[in-house]
Amino acid sequence: MSAFKALWVTENSEGGTTIEITERDSSALPAGEVLVQVSYSSLNYKDALSASGNKGVTRNYPHTPGIDAAGTVLESSVAEFNPGDEVICTGYDLGMNTCGGFAQQIRVPAAWLLKRPQGLSLREAMVLGTAGLTAALCVDKLEKAGVEPGQGPVLVTGATGGVGSVAVKLLAQLGYEVVAATGKEAEHELLLSLGASAVISRAELAANANKPMLKEQWAAAVDTVGGELLFNVVKSLKYGGSVACCGLTAGTNFNANVFPFILRGVNLLGVDSVELPLVVKASMWDKLSLQWKLDLSALVREVSLHELPAAIEQILAGQATGRTLVKLR
Template sequence: MKAFVVEKIGEREFTTDIKELPIPKCKENEIVIKVSYSSLNYKDALSSVGNPGVTRKFPHITGIDVAGTVYESTSTIFKVGERVLVTGYDLGMNTDGGHAQYVKVPASWVARIPDSITDKEIMTFGTAGLTAALSINELISNGVKAESGDILVTGATGGVGSIAVSILSKLGYNVTALSGKKERIEYLKRIGANEVILRDEFLDLSNRPLLSEKYAGVVDTVGGDILAQALKQIKYDGVATCCGLTSSHELNTNVFPFILRGVRLIGIDSVECKLEKKQAAWEKLASRWKINTLSNITNEITLNEIKDAYENLLSGKAVGRYVVKIKE
């Protein structure tokens, strides 16, 4: 089989290439997936340059998302020929990932692909779409309705942000998109944003511990000062979800939004959350949350184009989602 492989050639030196490798064989309670599509995520890009917080085992195949059909199974749950997907867990980290024609995984990581969505569509969502869905689900579960007020989405041109903007718009919410990319304002409006705020403008505000109430909810994908500033502007009884750290892993804030306005900050993890929760999110994404802007946020590439796409991700130039076509 062909696979995109990262190899360690020095203390801090790594190289990538397309390699020919044997098709993996099942052990107990495992399945081998014949891959149709995968996707690219920021975590994949970090793995490709040997980031030790992501991957320590080399040589290594990247790809934290994968969709395809069961090729071989020693599980009583999945049969050969079923359409399945995997996101999260250790896939693509220290377990070989989905950027290959075949991938072996524990059966406990595997979800079924709903009939109403294609392999390409579900990989356009991928980990980013799952994270966006889990974030929006928390807003809804905590009483943030379309009529409650505007929703702020940070890092809006990224994978999670773009999908969150589109889903929220479809559900009838008024969406304010926050981005550092002035040239992408029209893109954000095209996928559903009602208003776009640029990052520098957003951060150039008062250092007061609270600001005027503006947002009923926030889907934050970047962390750092942007999340801190957003918390100050959430309306009474509002909700913020937090799933990323591309701005910073640190959060310098104060308690006033929480004790004076009853604001709730909810962490989102799509990696280790229960499979039942993932499956429920996929069902929503395949039905009433399925967006008609997928083509606007999708860049389809092949194994041979992954390296260039990683450079865009690591330099902050990527917009939307990269979907990797694996099948011949």
């Protein structure tokens, strides 16, 4: 048994949540084969929802959010992992209903863990985190659907967010012409520095939502926001184009018709990084450590556990950009 610090979210009498930094003991952690000393985590929109009491993410409180964690094995009851091994854990139930990475220790099933790829440090892995993994999965899915550089512009919505910003950087590095869409005018220069060839406003992208079809513009798209904006993207794909859909910050529903699908043969591709088989995650992490390795230093801000509550408020207010790395060691 050992003591460690953790972010602790409790429900309060006003119907909201109270966030504090508290000391816990490893004996209070849930069952699992592997105990990990966490060095880094990262802040995602889902973490902020969990911290704000969203029952669609976390059913029971008190709770420690954090869907990402990277650190060193302290104890293991399985042969696959030994004390001292450096590991990554993203998705599954971590930080949702299992105490997550906003703590200096986690205990999880061995089936959730990957050994750190040689080409990434623990810090670099959490700079990517679930957001970077999701961005890579979106690009991979588009390429498997036949999208190649030179076919035309690729749109990225919600481009200043965690997934969007990594997607812009990755697509540009792979040779695609990237158009970034954002509602944050002040961040246009950042997006251009990441490799976007042009930046358009969210309002421009949302125009003419009442029309059944729009002018063909995009060879492909990565959509991180969902809602009505997503179907405007579908309606403006070029013939045979595809959009990888992975987010819902603009809403979970949209009004659709069949015209883009049956007249232009476009594809709406769903992307999940949570319940993905571990072997698929491992393959994508290997890719991100080698041929798809990115320099994301311009996107990262690092916070301590004590600075994390303010960062959570910022992401809930829509004011966060890029990636927020949480240092726990």
